[in-house]
Amino acid sequence: MKFQKNIYKRRGSSVSKIVITGATGELGQLVVQNLLTKVSASEIAVSVRNVEKASAFAEQGIEVRYGDYEDPASLEKSFSGASKLLLISTPENEPVARIRMHVNAIEAAKKAGVKHIAYTGFAFVDKGAFPSLGNVHLATEYTIRVSGIPFTILRNAFYQEVFVNPALQSFIDSGSIVTSAGEGRINTVTRNDLALAAATVLAEDGHENRVYELASAVAWNYDDLAEILSDVSGKTVTHQYVTDSEAFNGMVIAGLPEGLARFQIALYQSIASGNEGNTSGDLEKLIGRKPTSIRESITQFFNK
Ligand SMILES: NC(=O)c1ccc[n+]([C@@H]2O[C@H](COP(=O)([O-])OP(=O)(O)OC[C@H]3O[C@@H](n4cnc5c(N)ncnc54)[C@H](OP(=O)(O)O)[C@@H]3O)[C@@H](O)[C@H]2O)c1
Structure with a gap:
């Protein structure tokens, strides 16, 4: 893998943002923290269902937008002008409802003209890893592929925590x-290592149409x-x-x-x-x- 470090090009428009869903969650907060070490707050927007819960982001200069996975119109609006979108999978337990929420987000990304979508999937899904969870992520991965939006699949291993x-x-x-x-x-890894990998993909060029197994060696x-x-x-x-x-x-x-x-x-x-x-060496390569x-x-x- 060859990456170009820290040369993420601002897309010309002043409204171009890196948009992060699930930002009020444990992984999402760590992604924002890590991303702030790579780009400025004005280049980040969060798409959250509870805007009040995201007030700490606003205080840091990050734009807070309302977006609920169950409300497609809100998603389309919150993804507008996104040069990159990080779609963090929903914690919904019911598998079909979970896929539907992800499909809502992908369709909204398409309508909003998102240039690149990164999705937090599940490691080794095509090698039989925990199918009851894995199949939801595979369904989402394939939806992203058929959407035609350039993508990066961040297949996260089990959280060590x-x-x-x-x-x-x-x-x-x-x-x-x-x-x-x-x-x-x-195979388990920490949320913070996964968040650093996600932030790296969001801040750099060169990760289009790749699938990373974010796991330990x-x-x-x-x-x-x-x-x-x-x-x-x-x-x-x-x-x-x-x-x-x-x-x-x-x-x-x-x-x-x-x-x-x-x-x-x-x-x-x-x-x-x-x-x-x-096992995989992808995470180590991404986080250095x-x-x-x-x-x-x-x-x-x-x-x-
Ligand atoms: N790899 C693993 O071992 C593992 C383990 C557990 C979960 N996961 C997956 O990884 C994801 C992130 O993990 P995490 O620890 O950050 O989970 P988390 O702390 O539960 O965060 C989930 C995020 O999703 C948001 N969300 C929930 N329903 C939503 C909706 N309808 N519309 C918009 N946003 C919604 C939550 O918003 P609120 O703050 O408003 O609730 C929160 O920001 C989980 O959602 C789950 O899919 C992976």
Whole structure:
């Protein structure tokens, strides 16, 4: 991959903006922060469904526009004059509704004359990664392709933050991590590394019609997690391999809602089958350094 650094050409018009959806969310806020290190606030606009929630952006000189994924007219208006649009996928759970919102945004981008659309998809979707999520992203990717708008697909790996949470302390306290994932591996990266990659694509030329697997070059498994927790705590933590039904019952007895426990089992199954262990060097190339490892994230978490 050859990129031209920091030579993003302003498109002549003073109203030309880099427009970011989902900017009030955790990833979106980090994208804006990273983008502000590369371009000026006057070159950025955010498209948000809750304008009041975005007041901190306005205070920084960023234009705040109203845009709701369920209101196509608002999207078209909020995308006007966009030299680049970052479409951050909606957190909607229902898959067809989720695709519909993305299609609304892509159609609005077409009508608004958006020059380039970047979309936050899901890593390794065409290699069988978690199909219940992956198919929504594939449907969106194909809609973008048939729209004819130049694109960059930012296929984001699982957020590392999802795995680095207070539950780690309970693994240390009990001395065990109980899963049905076996030795299977999963690829996770931090939201901030993904946000830096997105900001890089938004601020530079040379990323048109590319698909990036924004993942780590190293995937980890629960044996690795047990070793990391042992190292940071000084206590022995082991990974216990159990069946899916044993893992499910253990989570429900521990108080996890059944729906979440089912999701976790589906993830363990996908990890055990090898579908989550793919790796890529794309993220490292885009951000110019190694992504933050799971060991680094856990060490930071316990040193806070
Ligand atoms: N890779 C992973 O592991 C992973 C994990 C979880 C989620 N995701 C995906 O990545 C996306 C970004 O992650 P995140 O952590 O930033 O999620 P988040 O904090 O929940 O942010 C979601 C953003 O979408 C906005 N939004 C929701 N419904 C909308 C609508 N109808 N119209 C316009 N905007 C709407 C939210 O606006 P409000 O602030 O007004 O609510 C918020 O800005 C998620 O939405 C989800 O699709 C990926």
